[in-house]
Amino acid sequence: MKQANNNRLYRILEWIMWMMYLNILWIGGWILGLGILGFFPATMATVVTIREWREGDGDLSFTKTFFRAWKKHFIKANVFGYFYLLIGFILYIDYFWLLNLESSFASVLFVLFILLVVLYVVSLLYLFPVYAHFDTGFFQTIRHAIILGFFSPIMTILMGICLAVIAFTWLKIQGLIVVVGVSVPLYFVTSLALTAFHSFKEKQDLLVENESLKKGEKSNA
Known part of the structure; x- marks a missing residue:
């Protein structure tokens, strides 16, 4: 029992390290890209590293x-990042435009706006x-992100809960932001996303298997 507790403590301390x-x-990747061009590549590289770690590469x-x-994803990470930043800015402007809109369609437009934000x-x-x-193309990546996000509602909700808890913790203990402010949120988001990917693939494989069985039954009939 004591040995098991020691092993558990060791794993926790190793994870924190x-x-x-x-x-x-x-932070190094962010500085390397002179800040403005390093934020998104550093974030992508962190996600890639967490993915490799979670997928069980022992070495x-x-x-x-x-x-x-x-280095590999420098350009594409910036394209993705600044594209989403632009969309976010447009949604921000639209929000204030809708607040000042006096029209019978205002409530309908606001509902559509909420759906777009989600x-x-x-x-x-x-x-x-x-x-x-998946290392797919620009629009294919966005499409997959939307599909997987909505077809994995539990993982998506858990992501939101984790990020909310982390944000609350960071507000209470602000020193943690400097120490693990980026890595911890990315770890939980990436881990939950990987769970969603594997679950989605299992469902796909099961559907393919069922279709094959149905075809086999029809051919034997």
Whole structure:
């Protein structure tokens, strides 16, 4: 029992250590891109590194994996990031426009706006994990992010809960932001996204298997 508790404590401490190190790598990647061009590549590289770690690569080098991903995805991460930043800015402007709108259609437009915001947030949560996992094209990545986000409602809700708890914790203990402010949220988002991916694939495989069985039964009939 004591040995099991010691092992559990060791794993927790090891996880905290890697979270701190990943945060240092993220800061390094952010600085390397001169801030404005480093934010999104550093975030993508962190997601890629977490994915490789979670998928069970025992010989993983965090530093090599991070900077290799930073370099490989530098352009695309910035394209994704600034595209979503632009969409977010447009939604922000639209919000204030709707507040001042005096029209019989205002309530309908506001409902549509809320739906767009939900779509935006859900796809944003899955965006980098989807690209890190599938390495697809621009629009295909966004489409997959939307589909997986809405077809995995439990994981999506858990992401929101985790981020809310983390944000509350950061507000109470602001020093943690410097130490693990980026790595911990990305860890939980990426881990939950990977769970959603595997669950979705299992469902797809089951559907394919059922279709094959039905075809086999028809051919034998």
